[in-house]
Amino acid sequence: MSNSVNNTSGVIPSGLEQYTSQTDKSKKTELDQQAFLNLMVTQLKNQDPMKPLESADFLSQIAQFSTVSGISGLQKSLSSMASSLQSSQALQASTMVGRDVVIPRNSFSFSTGETAPISAALDARASNVTVTITDSAGQLVREEQLGAKNAGNVSYTWDGMRTDGLAAPTGTYKVKITANIDGTPTALTPAVRARVDSVTLGKNGLPPTLNVNGYGAVDMGDVMQIL
Numbered sequence: 001m002s003n004s005v006n007n008t009s010g011v012i013p014s015g016l017e018q019y020t021s022q023t024d025k026s027k028k029t030e031l032d033q034q035a036f037l038n039l040m041v042t043q044l045k046n047q048d049p050m051k052p053l054e055s056a057d058f059l060s061q062i063a064q065f066s067t068v069s070g071i072s073g074l075q076k077s078l079s080s081m082a083s084s085l086q087s088s089q090a091l092q093a094s095t096m097v098g099r100d101v102v103i104p105r106n107s108f109s110f111s112t113g114e115t116a117p118i119s120a121a122l123d124a125r126a127s128n129v130t131v132t133i134t135d136s137a138g139q140l141v142r143e144e145q146l147g148a149k150n151a152g153n154v155s156y157t158w159d160g161m162r163t164d165g166l167a168a169p170t171g172t173y174k175v176k177i178t179a180n181i182d183g184t185p186t187a188l189t190p191a192v193r194a195r196v197d198s199v200t201l202g203k204n205g206l207p208p209t210l211n212v213n214g215y216g217a218v219d220m221g222d223v224m225q226i227l
Contacts, residue, residue: 120188126179
């Protein structure tokens with residue numbers, strides 16, 4: 001094997017430099033680990049006796065080569081993992097079609113004669129939990145005092161009746177849930193129940209999205225519970 005020598009300094013380029021040197025202007029030389037080590041040995045044999053290669057420099061070049069090789073292998077592994085994860089998510093999403101899911105929302109669509117299941121996560125025991133439902137104009141429709149509740153999931157099903165005893169008309173309603181914890185009113189995040197109509201597969205590595213009846217596209221990560 002012929003040795004490439006820098007004409008101006010008389011010093012042989014490092015193994016890493018030769019590893020990444022160009023054979024022409026359009027294509028780089030690609031060497032495997034054995035070829036790289038051969039270059040390193042050649043470098044040691046032909047180094048300038050007055051400026052011997054320090055052991056630290058030698059180890060640094062090996063470390064750099066290992067890093068380059070390691071990054072390439074890591075990229076392939078991550079790509080394979082991402083592909084596998086995306087396929088798994090698509091399969092999981094497909095099994096959710098036709099099923100109900102619980103998602104965080106402070107508004108919901110309601111049809112006269114139906115009921116509206118509502119829930120919230122309570123982090124600590126509350127002396128009282130209040131559910132307030134208003135219409136699209138902000139007018140009070142129904143307010144319920146659920147009493148004391150322990151930490152956990154708080155569930156409430158609105159029967160569709162207004163405070164005045166009349167049936168609420170079909171429309172969009174908003175819900176607010178407040179818990180009295182240690183004497184302090186605390187707003188909870190309401191969640192509603194809805195049916196998954198279909199699934200849209202993600203592109204460019206993105207996860208699939210659920211098309212939920214009355215709510216449109218919903219990220220799988222937003223699903224709190226599958227029923």
